[in-house]
Amino acid sequence: MTKNIPSQSSSLDDWLCYLESVHPANIAMGLERVANVANNIGLLNTSSKIILIGGTNGKGTTARCLESLLLAQGFSVGTYASPHLVRYNERVRINGAELDDQFHIDAFDLLEQGRGETPLTYFEYGTLGALAIFKRHEVDYVLLEVGLGGRFDATNIVTPYASVITTIDLDHKEYLGDTRELVGYDKAGIFRIDTPAIIGDLNIPHTVTDYGSDIAANMYLSGQDFIFKEHQNSFSWQFKEFDYEFVKPSIPCQNAATALTTLAVLGLLPSRRVISDCFANLVVEGRFQRLSSSPLVYTDVAHNPESARYLTKKLKQLRDQGFKVHALAAMLEDKDKVAVLNEVSSVIEHWHLAGLDCFRGETVKNLTKAMDNVKSHAPLEQYQDVELALDSVLPKLDERSVLIIFGSFFTVAAAIKYWKK
Template sequence: MRTYQETIDWLFSNLPMFQRVGASAMKKDLTNISELCEYLGNPQERFKTIHIAGTNGKGSTSHMFASILHEAGYKVGLTTSPHLKDFRERIRMNGAMCEEEFVIDFVAKHEQKILEQGASFFEIAIAMSFEYFAQQKVDIAVIETGLGGRLDSTNIILPELSVITNIALEHTQFLGDTLELIAFEKGGIIKPNTPVVIGETTSETKKVFTDLATERNSKIIFAEEKFFQDLPSDLIGSYQIKNRRTVLTAVEQLIAQGWEISSENISNGLLNVVKNTNLRGRWDILDQNPLIVADTAHNPHGLLEIAKQINEQSYNNLHLVLGFVNDKDVKESLSFFPKMATYYFCEPDVPRKLPIDELRNVVPTDLKNVHYFDSVAKALIAAKESAQENDMIYTGGSTFVVAEVI
């Protein structure tokens, strides 16, 4: 029998993983995941679910939702991606990661089927999470999509409620190069006769969502049309306000469907997201004096919100430790950050990294204080050595940069 680490190494080496290798890991339809789950006895049919998609904020939204349901006394599954440190971050129940033994046993028992199926890493992770939640008899599971919605491996569930946080241009090679096309793909999680909550819209995306909901006889609720008094949360960052509004709108709908969730459950759930779900990497304060913050925002839409948040901070000098993967619009992302900051560009340790030599070609020439490093660790060390007590160090640009610093 393999050890846990040997099992994870086997998964990484045998199954294509989008986060590491990109397009070659993508599957074009739901055939694989459907066959896998049928082989497992369709575990996804043995518990209730909430399905969450969107370009940005879906991870935070999923964790807030799970925290509130946990406070309400439910046994709550939570599957999200990617993981930062440990594969088991993807499969949680009431905040705790699944046991190493479960992962070892699942792979050992189903190895032949996994290889025969030609499954991707994400498909196996999702099938594994469904099996775990069914075994644990969760009351409800919060299921975050991986990429898109319509053809995402999670999209074989029949949820109590669907949630789409927002739409921005990302993964255009898979989802389309307009907001309407991306909205159509993510709107694929809207199920017949199942309510859907939309967090943020544009004029282009609102029509797409409305048309899909009408066609599927689904009640559609727009969170931006709701007014809630904002509640305090341990998820810091003004950009979380929109996510909280989306969650509050969705919880209101769940209550209308008969789920017992009190106002106290809601306020405690939002106050204790990190404690209840162990979420990391969202405006994650790693140190003080100097202030060091890490955040997994990794596309222009998300990094614009980060730049606004940085602008609200008090500091003498700003140090930015940034690395990217090779399919992001780096030039647009960098346009949001202050020109006078000191930049420490680096390469995350994944095959999809944007190499320093290529990064040099897209860094604007009006950035004067620029340094390049071949690793995240070297860049962060240099930033720490340069920073004074009242300075700020921000590290991000990619989930994989954050994974190396927390």
């Protein structure tokens, strides 16, 4: 049955439901379809300078850092991120702000008129819709977060001014491969000939640098071309003539250093004072975000081993301050649950597991079964969903307890919605 096509007077929710129905697959690799549609409506003919940001973790924080530093210099900036936490509008920002629904509706309507018979996935619609919005606003710079991998991701139809890889780790193994070398090769597909390629990973797979060398990309490697060091309350960054030290921002120092290097390479680095001000005010939703002070509650989107390791570092700091760490975890079924839970298990003194009622959401029964292979002797409780878990757990927390809610973007979204009730 053909679904009715929405119009410019339809709601954004109507459009999003329609987009989910157009393509039979949630993910479809390949660029030909999406590039044809983009060319048909002239989306790739733009004056904006585009920075592609790929990587397993750290794309969102690196993009937010770049956005802040560019805005502080008076540039106009369009940022595309995914997935969203609560509202679709979070995916597209103009100068740091979300847009009214009508901007998205107009973009989707333009795509629907221009795609002909070409099917597009939900993510491809979102990517092209963002490009349409950025062209409409004629922004100076576009920050595009790569969705899956790099080589065949919809964002890779553009001609980047620079390409960034934050980190390389195992995720989406069914699409990208089960080794860091395979994942790295796919992500390196966002590099271009004679174009800056900034690599933040501290142990970069040789496949990334091999590919970069083969196509003569202008690579800048963390640990070689630029260096950062973390101290107790600060971090230092060195690149060419720059040798700066800053108070630690709220994001991983590795991502901050990668963002600084990207701007330095492009001749866009602001003054030390501007950088310090930006770092002091940098907030990224869902990244060790404090939801409550009494009781103390944080939430984090950590859902793969690398992001879980970073989360563990943050939790150790709280444990060392005398806090008893409770964990509320809920994950997707296709994630490496045992590896993620193992990474954080050393700091968890009480587990609270919940199911996720969403596409690919894992049941609490299966998540509990995964705990059989996790090195932990902490007590464990089970709940049907995140909301029920919070109803039960929060009243039991005392002033020396901290709750971390993690495991998925959907988990974080549920936690944020709970506090907005």
